[in-house]
Amino acid sequence: MTEYNFAYLDEQTKRMIRRAILKGLAIPGYQVPFASREMPMPYGWGTGGVQVSAAVLTPKDTFKVIDQGADDTTNAVSIRTFFQRTAGVATTTATSDATVIQTRHRIPEEPLHEGQILVYQVPIPEPLRFLEPRESETRKMHSLEEYGLMHVKLYEDISRHGHIATSYAYPVKVEGRYVMDPSPIPKFDNPKLGDMAAIQLFGAGREQRIYALPPYTQVVSLDFEDHPFEASKADHPCGMCGATDSYLDELIIDDLGGRMFVCSDSDYCEARQATGHKGKDAA
Amino acid sequence: MYVAVKGGERAIENAHAWLAEERRGNTDIAELSIAQIREQLSLAVNRVMAEGSLYDPDLAALAIKQARGDLIEAIFLIRAYRTTLPRFGASEPVDTGIMACDRRISATFKDLPGGQVLGPTFDYTHRLLDFKLAADGEVPKAPSRDAETGNVPHVTEFLNREGLIEEAPHDDTPPPDLTREPLEMPADRALRLQALTRADEGFTLGLAYSTQRGYGRNHAFVGELRIGSVPVEMDIPELGFAVEIGEVILTECETVNQFTGSKTEPPQFTRGYGLVFGQTERKAISMALVDRALRWEELGEDNVGAPAQDAEFVLYHADNIQATGFLEHIKLPHYVDFQSELELVRKLRREAGAQQVQEAAE
Numbered sequence: 001m002t003e004y005n006f007a008y009l010d011e012q013t014k015r016m017i018r019r020a021i022l023k024g025l026a027i028p029g030y031q032v033p034f035a036s037r038e039m040p041m042p043y044g045w046g047t048g049g050v051q052v053s054a055a056v057l058t059p060k061d062t063f064k065v066i067d068q069g070a071d072d073t074t075n076a077v078s079i080r081t082f083f084q085r086t087a088g089v090a091t092t093t094a095t096s097d098a099t100v101i102q103t104r105h106r107i108p109e110e111p112l113h114e115g116q117i118l119v120y121q122v123p124i125p126e127p128l129r130f131l132e133p134r135e136s137e138t139r140k141m142h143s144l145e146e147y148g149l150m151h152v153k154l155y156e157d158i159s160r161h162g163h164i165a166t167s168y169a170y171p172v173k174v175e176g177r178y179v180m181d182p183s184p185i186p187k188f189d190n191p192k193l194g195d196m197a198a199i200q201l202f203g204a205g206r207e208q209r210i211y212a213l214p215p216y217t218q219v220v221s222l223d224f225e226d227h228p229f230e231a232s233k234a235d236h237p238c239g240m241c242g243a244t245d246s247y248l249d250e251l252i253i254d255d256l257g258g259r260m261f262v263c264s265d266s267d268y269c270e271a272r273q274a275t276g277h278k279g280k281d282a283a
Numbered sequence: 284m285y286v287a288v289k290g291g292e293r294a295i296e297n298a299h300a301w302l303a304e305e306r307r308g309n310t311d312i313a314e315l316s317i318a319q320i321r322e323q324l325s326l327a328v329n330r331v332m333a334e335g336s337l338y339d340p341d342l343a344a345l346a347i348k349q350a351r352g353d354l355i356e357a358i359f360l361i362r363a364y365r366t367t368l369p370r371f372g373a374s375e376p377v378d379t380g381i382m383a384c385d386r387r388i389s390a391t392f393k394d395l396p397g398g399q400v401l402g403p404t405f406d407y408t409h410r411l412l413d414f415k416l417a418a419d420g421e422v423p424k425a426p427s428r429d430a431e432t433g434n435v436p437h438v439t440e441f442l443n444r445e446g447l448i449e450e451a452p453h454d455d456t457p458p459p460d461l462t463r464e465p466l467e468m469p470a471d472r473a474l475r476l477q478a479l480t481r482a483d484e485g486f487t488l489g490l491a492y493s494t495q496r497g498y499g500r501n502h503a504f505v506g507e508l509r510i511g512s513v514p515v516e517m518d519i520p521e522l523g524f525a526v527e528i529g530e531v532i533l534t535e536c537e538t539v540n541q542f543t544g545s546k547t548e549p550p551q552f553t554r555g556y557g558l559v560f561g562q563t564e565r566k567a568i569s570m571a572l573v574d575r576a577l578r579w580e581e582l583g584e585d586n587v588g589a590p591a592q593d594a595e596f597v598l599y600h601a602d603n604i605q606a607t608g609f610l611e612h613i614k615l616p617h618y619v620d621f622q623s624e625l626e627l628v629r630k631l632r633r634e635a636g637a638q639q640v641q642e643a644a645e
Contacts, residue, residue: 004367033465038362043605044612068619075615077291105619123609134595136468161631167623186623206605208465232626249618250625264619 007054007087013037017055017210021201024212029174030142031125036208046079048203049102049121052210053083056117056201057100062090064098069106069247069264076104093267105168107189109246109268112198114215120183122204125211127171127181147179150222158227167232173220180211180219187221188233188247194219236261239281241272306351320344329532329561330354334603335361336462336481338531338560355483355603362604366462375516375525379535379558380434384511386562389438391504391539397435402510403562438507439537439554448539448552449582468595475577475594479570480559482601488565490591491572499576499589502541503555510534510562534559536567540575545583553582573597 005011020034039047057063063083067076071093079102080091092098095108102119112118128138131149141147150171157165164170170187172194174180182193183202193200193213200213213219223229234248239260246268248261260281263269273282307314321328321344331343335358343361350356386402389395401407442448458473466478479487494500512532516525538555542548555575557567576591586592600606 010367010369033467035462035464038359038366038604040363042359042611043608044610045608045615047608068616072291073616074291074295077295081292105617123612135599136595162634163627163630165627165631167627168620184617184620186619188623206609232623234622234626247619248622250622264622 004086006059007057007083007089008040009037009051009054014055017051020210021052021055021212024201024210025199025214027178028213028217029172029178029180029211031209031211033208034210036205039205041078041082043206044123045075046102046104046121047205048207048210049104049119049205050079050082050203051205052119052201052203053100053102054087056119057083057087057089059087059089061099062092062097063087064092064095064101065103066101066106066108066265066267067104068249069108070266072266094271095265095267105184105186106247106264107185107192109243109263109265110271111192112196114197116198118196118198118200120185120200120202122181122183122202122207122209124169125181125202125204125207125209127169127179142178145177147173150179154222155224158224164223164227164229170229171222173222174213175218176220179222182219186233186247187229188231190219190221190229191231234261237279238263238269238272239279241269241277241282242279243269243272243277306349315348317341317344317348320347326562327352327354327357329563330484330566331357331361333560333563333566334358334481334483335365336560337361337365355607359604359607372517374528375518377513377515377531377533379509379513379533380437382435382509382511382513382533382535383430384435384509385532386511386564387435387507387509389505389507391506392438392441395438395441397431400431435509437537439539442506442539442552446551449542449548449554451554466598468598470594470598472574472578472581475598476556476558476570476574478598478601479557479573482570483603483606484563484566484569486601486603486606487569487573490576490597491569494572494576494589494591499579499587499592501553501555501572501575503538503572503575504540505568505571506537506539508534508536508564508568510564532561534561534563534567536564536571538568538571538575542582547583553578 017034020032023032024030036048036051039050041047041050063080065071065076065080067073070076083089084091095101095110099115100117100119101108102121104121107118126135126138128141128150131153132138132141154164157163166187168186169181169184170190172180172182172190182190195216195218196213197215199215202211221229234250236248237244238246238248240262243263246263246265249264251260251262252258253260321340324347327347328340328343331346331354332338332340335343342364343357346357346360347354349360384400386404387397387400389399439448458477461474461477510532512530514527515529515531517528518525536557540553540555542551542553544550553575555571557570557574559567559570573591576589577594577597579586579592590596
């Protein structure tokens, strides 16, 4: 595809996106408006993440794409192929080998290291959106640090259900200032957001917002003293690799309601299996 | 035995191959040419150009062919292509007063300078399926006469002479560019019109219709509707003057809206405006009605809470490429989120169940 620029976007557009990224890094958790472009994949397919990846990729990078934690889900395959074709970058499925990782809905199990960039695809960047549909209002609430509504919502959950009834896209507070949507990752992944060695960039294409967490940023999941945040996952070991510390997908394996649980992070699971770990359902 | 799903890549390739085959359909039937689509499905081509924000009938026809006739998909193809094009500059504002009109009607004056020209309209056709078309689409030549020469003044100018309609002062402020800057509220009228001209036809129509049925009613008359070609001029810095670089066909609708005055404005007629690429009059009229409804604040009207008055609601939901993308993305895998919801619902049910058992025991 020689008719397009490196990583598809033209240099002026990439420059505009990089400025938004830098601004985002300078104000962790603040949503920076940016002039998102129409991409050759639909809004909702990760156009924000794709634009951020396009802006940060260099020819020397090694790129990994995961969707739901796996490298082989169809949209992860499609985005990886897109950058192979338009940027010619090396790709990998190994988390530790990648310099740029684009993700949808998960943070890899293996801790990331310095020099890596994790790019999130974000559908609704505004953590207050479902409490207040107006963008003009929510921007005001952020600037005034007016987060009472969010705490009321969480409190109402507790009084009604005994728990905070949010299991993914669980809101966090960044460096004691901005309340931020971590994208629809399961709350199991929330503790990995804080103090991470890698740069975390969040791109919302349709909503035209970029935000960021520089390395080693303080990120706290919202909670109450008497109802502390709790990261949760299915209470099983992985059926393939036996891991007890990874987030699991539940699979229906027969029509009698038989189930098994498998790591959602395919690279993590395969690496464990390769080093001899075996779960109860492994062949 | 569970085997991790591999081969997403092959599945995608095969799906694309199948899609291409389905697009072509039965190969015993002659293939559609781009020229056929451009010439014979021209209103579809016009819609794709308008909502794709790119005036190129051949590319729009190609997009329709590639999209199997799905116009929103075709609009998406055009938008994705458009965004890669380099920008040489901006044209001079087009002057619709010198439009070579194919159609020009006014619902407010029986006769007026420049005359009423019906043009190629469905308006007075009887909607009877023409079975002759199924066999033979050839048509006799339509009668013709020489085109009117000279400018075609706007109806609103006549009203303006009497001071009966609000002023629309000349304004040279460069308009914001929706495709280069993120949409932010509050949006001025230029930005709103820009968003509306590429907005989904169906959404705009529905909103406009809602104002007619009382959700923010603004009593619109079609002061004028004109369709025709206008020259596009561009200032060439090396030459130091503007030269004509082509022509575009536009549909322009100016509504004249009854207005009994407000806290800030005297009783007078007010304006709604629609301007859209191609022959697209349903869209242009809808746009004018929605534009007028969105102007409540600057005219000092009450906000009655109607959807069409709510700029944030209208502008954030009018783009069909954004809407269809986000709507359809829910078919992508959500295993991870769903799994976390499963855990939560199971936990809540367990606890609710335990509570019931406890209450029964007490």
